[in-house]
Each structure stands twice: as structure tokens, then as C-alpha cells.
Amino acid sequence: MKLHARPIVILGMQRSGTSALAGALSRLGVFFGPEEMLYQADANNPQGFFEHRKLTVLNLRCLEAFQMHPISYSVLPPDWKAHPSVGAIRTDLRDFLKQDFARRGRWGLKQPLSSLVLPLYRDVFEELGLMPRYVICIRNPLETMQSEAKLDFGDSYRVMASLGTSAIGSWLRYTLGSFADTEGCPLTVVEYERLLKEPKSILKQLVDRDEDWQPAEADFMAAESSISGKLRHNVARVSDLDGFPPIVRRTYESAVSFSDQESDPWNALLALHTEFLGWVEMLSDFVVLPARLGLSWEADGSRKVVEVGYPDGLGWQTIRVTIDAPPKTLVSGLLHPLPYRAWIEKAVWSAGSSRAPAVLQPGLASVITQEGPLLRLEGVYEPGQIRLTTPGFPGPYELEIRFLIETGQSISASAGMRIAALLDERIRSSERRSG
Amino acid sequence: MLSKQPIVVLGMPRSGLSAVSGALSQLGAYFGPESDFEPETSQSKTLTAFCNTCLRYYDLHPATIRPFPVNWRTVPESEVLIGELVRYLELTYEGHEIWGIQQPLACLIWPIFAAAFEALDLKPKIVLVVRHPGEIERSLSRSRQWALFGGFGNSIQRLSGVWLRYTFGALEAGPLTVLCFAQFLQEPSAHLQEIVGKVGGWSPTSGQWDNSRAEIRPGNLYGPRENPRFDFPSILTRVHRSLASAPPDLAALNELSAQFDQWSEMLAPPGLSGTQIGFAWNVGSQVQSVTEPFLPNGDWQKVRLSISAPPRTELHGLLYNRPCRVWIRRSVFRSAEAEVPAALAPGPGSDLFERNGMLLLHGAYEARQIRVVTPPGGGPYQLELELLLETGREIVNDAVKRVTMRYHQSVAGAR
Numbered sequence: 129m130k131l132h133a134r135p136i137v138i139l140g141m142q143r144s145g146t147s148a149l150a151g152a153l154s155r156l157g158v159f160f161g162p163e164e165m166l167y168q169a170d171a172n173n174p175q176g177f178f179e180h181r182k183l184t185v186l187n188l189r190c191l192e193a194f195q196m197h198p199i200s201y202s203v204l205p206p207d208w209k210a211h212p213s214v215g216a217i218r219t220d221l222r223d224f225l226k227q228d229f230a231r232r233g234r235w236g237l238k239q240p241l242s243s244l245v246l247p248l249y250r251d252v253f254e255e256l257g258l259m260p261r262y263v264i265c266i267r268n269p270l271e272t273m274q275s276e277a278k279l280d281f282g283d284s285y286r287v288m289a290s291l292g293t294s295a296i297g298s299w300l301r302y303t304l305g306s307f308a309d310t311e312g313c314p315l316t317v318v319e320y321e322r323l324l325k326e327p328k329s330i331l332k333q334l335v336d337r338d339e340d341w342q343p344a345e346a347d348f349m350a351a352e353s354s355i356s357g358k359l360r361h362n363v364a365r366v367s368d369l370d371g372f373p374p375i376v377r378r379t380y381e382s383a384v385s386f387s388d389q390e391s392d393p394w395n396a397l398l399a400l401h402t403e404f405l406g407w408v409e410m411l412s413d414f415v416v417l418p419a420r421l422g423l424s425w426e427a428d429g430s431r432k433v434v435e436v437g438y439p440d441g442l443g444w445q446t447i448r449v450t451i452d453a454p455p456k457t458l459v460s461g462l463l464h465p466l467p468y469r470a471w472i473e474k475a476v477w478s479a480g481s482s483r484a485p486a487v488l489q490p491g492l493a494s495v496i497t498q499e500g501p502l503l504r505l506e507g508v509y510e511p512g513q514i515r516l517t518t519p520g521f522p523g524p525y526e527l528e529i530r531f532l533i534e535t536g537q538s539i540s541a542s543a544g545m546r547i548a549a550l551l552d553e554r555i556r557s558s559e560r561r562s563g
Numbered sequence: 564m565l566s567k568q569p570i571v572v573l574g575m576p577r578s579g580l581s582a583v584s585g586a587l588s589q590l591g592a593y594f595g596p597e598s599d600f601e602p603e604t605s606q607s608k609t610l611t612a613f614c615n616t617c618l619r620y621y622d623l624h625p626a627t628i629r630p631f632p633v634n635w636r637t638v639p640e641s642e643v644l645i646g647e648l649v650r651y652l653e654l655t656y657e658g659h660e661i662w663g664i665q666q667p668l669a670c671l672i673w674p675i676f677a678a679a680f681e682a683l684d685l686k687p688k689i690v691l692v693v694r695h696p697g698e699i700e701r702s703l704s705r706s707r708q709w710a711l712f713g714g715f716g717n718s719i720q721r722l723s724g725v726w727l728r729y730t731f732g733a734l735e736a737g738p739l740t741v742l743c744f745a746q747f748l749q750e751p752s753a754h755l756q757e758i759v760g761k762v763g764g765w766s767p768t769s770g771q772w773d774n775s776r777a778e779i780r781p782g783n784l785y786g787p788r789e790n791p792r793f794d795f796p797s798i799l800t801r802v803h804r805s806l807a808s809a810p811p812d813l814a815a816l817n818e819l820s821a822q823f824d825q826w827s828e829m830l831a832p833p834g835l836s837g838t839q840i841g842f843a844w845n846v847g848s849q850v851q852s853v854t855e856p857f858l859p860n861g862d863w864q865k866v867r868l869s870i871s872a873p874p875r876t877e878l879h880g881l882l883y884n885r886p887c888r889v890w891i892r893r894s895v896f897r898s899a900e901a902e903v904p905a906a907l908a909p910g911p912g913s914d915l916f917e918r919n920g921m922l923l924l925h926g927a928y929e930a931r932q933i934r935v936v937t938p939p940g941g942g943p944y945q946l947e948l949e950l951l952l953e954t955g956r957e958i959v960n961d962a963v964k965r966v967t968m969r970y971h972q973s974v975a976g977a978r
Contacts, residue, residue: 197832199832201830292828293825293828293829293831294828296829297828297830372825372829373822373825373826373829406720408830409721409724410723410724410796411826411827412628412721413628413832414626414716415713415956417713418710440713466960467960492970492974493970493971508967509963510968510971511971537956540956540959540960540963541885541959543963544885544927544959544962544966545928545929547912547963547970548912548927548928548929548966549930550970551911551929551966551970551973552910552930554973554977558977
């Protein structure tokens with residue numbers, strides 16, 4: 129099972145010419161996936177998308193795991209490799225590349241969302257011994273904004289309001305993130321305007337980077353003719369960017385003047401990326417509730433309670449709580465006040481030299497599933513959100529739990545949908561019983 | 564009758580608002596009944612609760628960096644909130660010649676305060692108390708309010724964003740007196756005189772002046788000017804410097820505020836996603852349905868669906884594919900013969916009630932989110948709904964709590 133070692137990975141914001149470039153490269157022999165797995169051409173991309181459906185699904189899975197959005201400004205957290213979802217996504221990406229691109233000769237990937245989760249790709253490429261050439265497509269962000277606003281949804285409906293000015297923020301994220309995450313790698317920048325004006329020169333520049341790549345002249349002609357100046361429906365000037373914070377124009381100008389022949393071409397762009405991330409952090413609407421594990425149990429005719437606070441949203445953590453309850457006592461409680469997804473690596477009772485696993489049970493509307501070596505707990509605010517029983521040996525006990533907890537709107541919405549379905553089913557079955 | 568020139572003390576929490584209002588109250592200004600004060604901040608508990616209600620309604624919170632929604636007045640609840648604030652001000656301050664409020668959260672929801680002041684024909688004298696965020700962070704970290712701000716997630720950038728949101732929010736209140744807390748502590752009388760001078764007919768006695776000076780205790784209040792642990796973003800440093808200059812550099816502040824707004828717009832979260840509003844009904848054992856594309860735009864929208872169900876058929880509908888809050892000011896069935904009201908009912912995990920002269924649906928994301936029965940006259944019908952849809956973090960979390968509680972009740976009932 130042989131994968132060509134030097135794939136071409138096209139990055140950049142949607143509507144920046146990524147499809148046009150992929151289409152031309154496919155005519156020069158770059159395989160982007162079997163025809164039936166590529167999105168069909170439509171009014172927005174009459175020449176086709178050259179975008180593999182499985183790649184889109186993988187990218188969306190990755191975004192979901194990190195509570196990101198296609199119009200996300202955030203980046204993968206520094207400890208992204210420790211996230212429980214990453215293992216399966218990595219494996220699936222690796223298998224996908226091996227299954228769909230082995231023995232296909234020169235191949236490439238084009239999916240703009242890859243720009244947001246590139247560290248994951250680089251990790252898999254490294255594991256597979258690949259040395260990709262990255263290509264970042266750059267277009268004046270005002271043009272991408274206008275193009276996005278004009279997307280034609282045909283008989284379908286627009287699933288997202290037009291981005292408006294946030295398209296510019298998104299463009300910065302895709303563009304600067306792509307440069308930051310390809311630092312030190314073979315990289316070519318393709319400016320949309322130049323691609324339309326001098327496609328052959330751009331394509332030759334890419335082909336010439338690879339000694340083994342010698343397309344026939346007829347292929348060049350086909351590739352060239354697939355790119356039409358008619359693709360450019362919106363024209364914006366560089367000076368039009370002056371209506372935005374200076375970083376926008378500086379990013380555009382630095383990107384289009386990027387040359388991989390310079391000694392350290394990333395410097396200016398990395399500085400802009402740092403500035404951008406500073407603003408993203410400054411304007412991120414974070415909510416941190418005082419998170420605490422609260423557990424209670426019946427003893428001596430009264431309800432005993434113990435609570436321990438823990439920092440929310442800081443990755444994997446271990447908390448320990450002392451429970452002075454008799455053996456085999458039911459203990460129940462709450463791990464977080466908001467709907468959450470928790471990954472539990474360890475839950476152990478100990479007293480002196482005795483130790484026993486703490487078996488967690490979910491509350492009525494919460495769910496616990498085993499995912500590999502981890503427990504996945506989808507919890508909601510309810511009495512007895514988690515339940516466990518003290519072990520048979522005498523206490524007092526220390527309960528130690530190592531977990532990673534995540535909250536966010538999509539987690540809350542999923543929980544709401546799941547429980548509403550449970551409720552609906554109960555109502556329907558009650559209706560059926562009563563005729 | 565309310566006295567027309569209240570003093571409104573604004574600023575980020577722990578900026579010295581209670582010290583300033585304490586000194587002003589020694590000069591005779593009434594800041595509300597002390598029995599209503601929070602011990603730590605001397606802020607009115609009632610007004611704080613009101614501000615938190617407003618923040619929650621618009622999906623904001625005390626550590627928010629999101630701007631107050633531009634189209635806030637379109638939402639019917641806004642008039643209710645303005646009315647509540649008007650009543651609070653009348654009840655609390657009537658009969659007091661010199662009065663004021665100090666409330667940091669007002670910076671985040673200033674348009675509501677401005678509307679209430681306008682309704683009462685008041686001309687408030689705004690005082691913005693400014694303190695360097697490095698000092699605020701140190702002060703907050705020692706207070707009970709620290710948890711409210713989540714320790715700013717240990718991020719200087721987040722602390723800066725929140726400080727800028729409060730500061731620019733206050734600057735939107737219009738002409739104001741900027742009072743740098745560090746300078747105020749050094750020369751309280753001069754700053755207090757400036758405020759007193761702006762309120763007509765206010766002449767504190769010399770005894771009151773002595774008391775107000777005694778109120779200020781620099782030793783207890785003054786921390787290091789800047790927190791050396793932090794390297795603050797340049798916009799913050801420039802805003803602080805512009806506010807600290809005498810007089811404040813308004814031109815620079817306007818430019819910086821515009822820059823902050825531009826970034827806020829550029830990095831705004833994506834708008835609401837589009838969906839299909841759908842209704843389904845049974846005809847014998849068959850399920851029939853109709854859908855209509857719907858992209859919420861934060862304003863009133865009309866949706867029309869063609870319903871070919873028989874008369875007196877129950878329809879089940881879903882207005883949005885997320886938990887939502889929907890104001891409905893019109894719901895009718897039209898047929899060739901007549902137009903009749905469409906009486907809506909909520910699904911098992913949703914609530915529907917009258918509010919502000921219209922219907923308000925707190926909808927769960929459930930298959931039968933809303934129910935309605937076709938009229939007795941013959942169809943086909945056109946169901947027309949005029950609605951305003953909102954969703955957000957608070958709405959989603961409230962819906963999860965509601966359906967969880969109902970699910971528990973349902974299980975307990977079955978037992």
C-alpha cells in the first residue's frame with residue numbers, strides 16, 4: 129500500500145480560489161478522490177469542488193470535538209493531542225488517506241476546513257512519512273466576503289446567514305492560521321487574481337517544485353483553460369481594506385508577497401498571527417461558572433454533603449474528596465451545573481491501603497458510555513446526576529477522579545435534544561396506552 | 564416627582580465606584596436605602612438583580628465582551644425591562660433632591676438605562692471611575708466577585724477585553740466626568756467639587772465636605788498602580804492613558820472605540836443558522852407534512868405554510884432546530900372562506916404563555932414543539948405566523964433544565 133510521499137494540500141478561506149486551483153491541478157494529474165466521492169459541481173462552483181466528502185466529515189468531527197465552528201476564530205488548544213476524541217479521528221484520517229489515495233500516484237487534499245485543524249494533519253502526515261507541499265490560496269478578503277454573500281443555494285435554503293464583516297475575521301483566521309501551522313514546510317502562495325490572469329505560470333511554478341512531475345503540454349492547456357477570468361465576479365482594491373483594522377491589509381500584502389525563496393518569510397506573518405490571536409482571546413466570550421463536585425449521602429438520619437471546587441476548562445485534572453460514609457452507602461451528586469461532556473480516566477475509592485474502583489452510574493437523564501479505556505459522561509443538571517456506592521471495606525474514603533470536562537452550546541443543544549426525545553417518547557407511549 | 568439630575572457612577576467593578584459614591588453620599592446625595600446595599604460594594608441589590616436579569620435576557624453576563632445587541636428594542640421584552648427600571652427609579656428616589664446610582668453592570672446595558680432616563684425626562688450626570696485593570700485584577704481576586712468573573716480564565720487578554728467593554732460601554736453614555744481613581748484618592752475634594760458643580764442647586768455644607776474627605780481612605784484602597792506581572796495589550800494602555808490625561812483625550816478615545824468595535828464585528832460569532840419550519844399531521848395511518856425555509860434575522864418575520872389537512876386536524880410543528888424563545892404576535896389560518904385565529908399550544912417540553920400582549924414560546928428542540936388544530940371550515944389553509952426568534956446560551960441551558968425536570972416528573976408520575 130504505497131502513498132505518494134509528496135501530496136499537495138490546498139489551504140485557505142472558502143471562495144479564495146481553492147476549487148479553481150484544485151480543478152486545474154487535477155488536470156495535471158493530481159488525484160483528489162474518486163469522482164463519486166467528490167462534491168458535485170453546482171452554480172457556486174461550475175467546474176466542481178474537488179473536495180472529498182470523507183475529508184469534510186473528518187474536519188467537521190474534529191471541529192465538533194473541540195467545540196469549534198467553520199467560522200471559528202479559535203485554534204486547537206496546546207494540549208490537543210491529549211483530547212480523548214483525537215485518537216479515533218487520527219486513526220480515521222490515516223486510514224482514509226491510505227485507503228483512498230494509495231496507488232493513485234500524485235494526490236492532493238482540498239478542504240478549506242483543514243486550515244483550522246492543520247496540526248492534526250501534520251501529525252498524521254509525519255506518521256505516514258509524507259512530505260506535503262502546502263498551497264495557501266489568497267484572495268482579497270472583501271472579494272471572499274462578497275462572494276460568500278452571493279452564494280446560490282438553488283432549491284435548498286441558506287443554512288447560515290451571510291457572514292458580513294465576520295467574513296474578514298474568518299479570513300484572517302484561515303489565512304494567518306495556515307501560515308502559522310505550515311511554518312518551516314514547503315509552501316507556495318497562490319494569489320487569486322494572479323491565478324486567473326496567469327494560470328500557467330502559477331501551475332508551472334508548482335509543478336517545477338517537483339522533479340518527478342512532468343505533465344504533458346496538453347494537460348497544461350486543459351488545466352489552463354479550466355481557469356477562467358469569468359470566475360471573478362467581485363473586484364476589490366487593496367486600498368478598500370483600509371476601512372478595517374490595519375492587520376487586514378498588512379496580512380493581505382504580506383501574504384501575496386510571500387516567497388519561499390526568502391530566508392525567513394514567515395516572520396511578518398507570524399507576528400500578525402500573534403496579534404490576531406491576542407484579539408481573539410481578548411474578545412472571546414468566555415463563561416466560567418464556579419465548578420464543583422458536590423456529593424451527598426444519608427447517614428445517621430441526616431443528609432451529609434461534601435463539596436470540592438475545581439477549575440473549569442483547564443484540561444485534564446484530578447480531584448480528591450473525602451467521604452466519611454459507611455461501607456456500601458449510595459452517594460450521589462453533581463459534577464457541573466451546566467450540560468457537559470466529561471471524559472473520566474480514573475475513579476477510585478481508597479482507605480488506608482485498600483483500593484477499589486468507583487463504579488459511576490448516571491442519573492435519569494444523563495448517560496455514561498465506555499469509549500475505549502475512558503468513560504464518557506454526558507451530564508445534565510438533575511438530582512443524582514452521578515451515583516456511586518462506597519466500597520465494602522471500612523472508610524473514611526478518599527474518592528479520586530481524573531477527568532476532562534467540556535461545556536458549550538453544541539453540547540447543551542445535543543443534551544436538550546436527547547432528553548426532549550426521551551420525554552416525547554414517554555408522552556407518546558402514555559398516549560398509546562390511553563388510546 | 565423625581566429630581567431631574569441624578570448622578571450615575573459607572574465603571575468596571577472594583578474601580579472605586581463605592582468609594583466615590585460613598586463620598587458623594589456624605590455630601591448629601593442619596594444612593595438608595597442602605598438596607599438594600601450589598602455589604603462589599605454598597606451597590607443596590609435590587610438594581611444589581613435587575614441588571615443581571617437584563618444581561619441574562621440578552622445572553623450576556625458580567626464578564627461579557629459581547630456588545631449590547633443593536634436591535635435590542637425590537638425585542639418586546641425590552642419595553643418590559645425599561646418599565647421595570649422606570650418604576651424602580653420612581654419608587655426609590657422620589658422626594659430626594661440630590662440622588663444617584665452606582666452600578667458597574669449598567670455599563671454593559673446602558674441603552675436600557677438611557678431609555679428609562681428618557682422616559683422620566685431625566686438628564687443624568689455621568690461619572691466614569693477609571694482604575695487600571697492591573698489594580699482591578701488584584702482587588703477582584705480578593706473579593707467574592709472574583710468567581711463571577713471566572714478569574715478571567717487566567718488571561719490578561721480576557722481581563723483587558725472585559726475592562727474595555729465596561730469602559731467603552733460607559734463612554735457611550737454621552738458627556739461624562741472621567742475620574743481616575745488613583746488621582747481621586749490624592750485629591751478627592753477637587754474631583755468631588757467638579758461633580759457637585761455639574762449638578763445644579765447642590766451646595767454641601769462644610770461639615771459634609773469634612774465627612775466626605777474622611778470617607779476616603781487611600782491606605783486601604785490604593786494598590787500598586789500597575790500590575791507588573793502583566794504585559795497589557797496596546798489598545799488597553801492607550802485607552803487608559805487617554806482617560807488619565809487631563810482633560811481626557813476624546814478624539815483618541817473615539818478612534819480606539821471604533822477600532823474595538825471593528826474588531827468586535829470582525830470576530831462576532833456566526834449568526835443563527837437557517838432551518839425549515841415544519842408542520843406534520845396524520846391522515847389515517849399516513850403522516851403528511853409541509854416545510855418552509857426559515858433564516859432567523861433577529862427581527863419580526865412572517866412565515867406562511869400551505870396546509871392541506873382536513874378540518875379539525877391536529878398539526879405538530881417545529882419552529883427551530885435548537886431550543887429557542889419565540890415571540891408570536893400573529894397566528895392565523897386563512898382559507899378561501901375566512902381568516903380565523905390559529906390557537907397555538909406548546910409541546911411537552913415547551914412552554915407558551917402571554918407576555919406583553921403577545922405569545923411567547925419557550926421552545927425545546929422536540930418533534931412536537933408547537934401544536935395547532937385546523938379550523939372547522941374547509942381547507943386548504945394557509946397558516947401565517949408572524950414571529951421573532953431568539954436563541955443563545957442561556958435559552959439553550961434553560962431549555963435543557965426544563966425538559967430534564969419534565970422528564971423526571973414524567974418518570975416519577977409513572978411510578
